[in-house]
Amino acid sequence: MKKLHVAAAVASLFAAGSAMAATISQSGVTVAREVIAVNSQSIIGPAASFTYAGNLSANAASSQDFNLVLKLGGDGAPAWLQTAGNLPNLETMQVKAFVAGSPVNVPVLAAGTTAAGKAAVEVLEVEAVDAQTLRVKFRLENKTAVPVNLTTAQVNFNVTTAAIAAATVGGVDFDAQPAPAAAKFAKVTNLVPTVGTVDSDGASEIATDVCSDGDKRVSLNIRNYTGSGVGVIGESGEAGVTNNGYILFSQALNVIVGKGVAVNRSTNPATENKALSTDTAGFGTTTTMPLGYIKFRNLNVDAWDTDIATDFYKLRANNVNNNGDLNTLTVLNTDGAVDTLGAVVKLMSSNGFAAGSTITLSNSPFCSATGANNVSAAGTAVASNGGKDWTVTFTHADLVSIVTGGAVTNTITAIGDALATGPLGAGADPVAGYTATTDRAYICYNVPGNVEIPQSTFTGLARLTKEVGANEQTNQSCVRELAGLGGGVKIDVRNFLGWDPAKATTEAYGEWINVVRVINNSETQEADLIGQYIRADGKYGKWGEMGTLPARGARYFTAKEVHNLLLNNSSTNGADNTGPGGLTAASGQELAANTRLRISSTKAATLRVQNYFYNTRTGALTEVSGSQGADFVNLGASPRDHIDQDAQTGIKK
Structure with a gap:
């Protein structure tokens, strides 16, 4: 057939x-x-x-x-x-x-x-x-x-x-x-x-x-x-x-940004908010603040590189088929090695950064402790969003320095705390609650110490960038909250009526009583309250702690309560600690030039103050808050700096 x-x-x-x-x-x-x-x-x-x-x-x-x-x-x-x-x-x-x-x-x-x-x-x-x-x-x-x-x-x-x-x-x-x-x-x-x-x-x-x-x-x-x-x-x-x-x-790799062990910090009003308050936990100094960390990690995925033949695509130390993530700059790999170029960090603030500040990466959460591998970003920060956002770039060499202090022998997964001791002493746990880690780089905010530091909340993201020509996409983190910077809130109650002890027995408090209501409108941060007299003659007066308000808390203070709380003498040159002052009209004056009350907080990011005059004879209650120091609610709509709130400095102890 x-x-x-x-x-x-x-x-x-x-x-x-x-x-x-x-x-x-x-x-x-x-x-x-x-x-x-x-x-x-x-x-x-x-x-x-x-x-x-x-x-x-x-x-x-x-x-x-x-x-x-x-x-x-x-x-x-x-x-x-x-x-x-x-x-x-x-x-x-x-x-x-x-x-x-x-x-x-x-x-x-x-x-x-x-x-x-x-x-x-x-x-x-x-x-x-x-x-x-x-x-x-x-x-x-x-x-x-x-x-x-x-x-x-x-x-x-x-x-x-x-x-x-x-x-x-x-x-x-x-x-x-x-x-x-x-x-x-x-x-x-x-x-x-x-x-x-x-x-x-x-x-x-x-x-x-x-x-x-x-x-x-x-x-x-x-x-x-x-x-x-x-x-x-x-x-x-x-x-x-x-x-x-x-x-x-x-996705085989991941980048994580987080707050971690970094603590919320505050500025020091005694230094006109040009320095950070002392961090009792030991993380940072008066000019250095850890914001959080960046972590590079392998996901639990066995995924090939483009050769689909030798090694899965992972962050790794040296092996037989590649030379690690930080050892082969300019040598492009298709066999599982990550062609790492560097890292980009974008920090977003609610109110900007201090002029002259820098952002560094460190292998230590203390940022400034002796022995830490601190690395500044290449060049200066690129500002955007009206200066509220900063983008900083760290090179391949920067990452090498963070990991090993300069020896190109390791992978970026080996970033770690090289310090055996911390600011509070020797031992495996130099800071209470701190556990050493070996897989993250810490983001450090460094201020010059001679300019005012804006209070801000911070969020951040990071990218692991890849070499040019490698045909590898960058890895980007999700946006996460970082440590916040509060403090420096200072409000002048400009029409405050100080309590006159001479009228205590004959006329009770006098016909008019001043009542101040302080409100902590933060949803998360407690506010420590400190008060001080700013006398009618311009001199600093006594100061004192007025207690703490929890998040969303509020409290009324009468002028007498204020008088009883402001017990500490100010050591500032020219201060007058004899009392509030301005209680009686001076010669040739029709009315007494009233003393102001300055209220400040080292922790809070914002406060509100309401001021009332109460007439003991008629029972009339009059709110006179409109003439106090400014405190803007809509920050985006206001061109003024919402931190100062009319007062130019904090408490002078």
């Missing part, structure tokens, strides 16, 4: 366009999202196995045509790389079969090359149907004198193959397959799994996608048809064919 007749007879056994009995066994591959940064990048597609159940056979001196159609789908718009020379070749296709119960490697040869008297599978054509679809046309060529029945034939796609020697199995002579030429794996391109975005000032946007963007998947679906000829009479539909082939893109 002629070849054409045999082919027609075999084709008549199957209904054209029907799905043949088959199963798919496809292996997925997980790739780090970070290693895909531009559309032009490509990676090897997943391997897939399609197993026919009794469908492939050819009588003596006959053939059977079949094809596999591989279609990409899933997230985004993945496409097969179809540039010149990049379509897959027969060296990446493999056929295994059971003939008479024995496993056989069936040779895969080029079209028309099966030797006389032999059997083999030939690759007739690899056709790019569209951007997402490849059709691979095969022919089971049987030039032997006996029938070939591949009872269970498994076609493996996108795999590494080897030479196959000629062999006779089950009475069928199979041809030899030579050693494969250079393999051309089917590659997938048009992949940009976003990790984070970048704004105009060089820092990452405050975006939710970097915190919530999940895995992205590229699917691979296989369809098949068995029939005669090289054309495609009908392909099986997707129904009934399980799709397990995929490329899963997962």
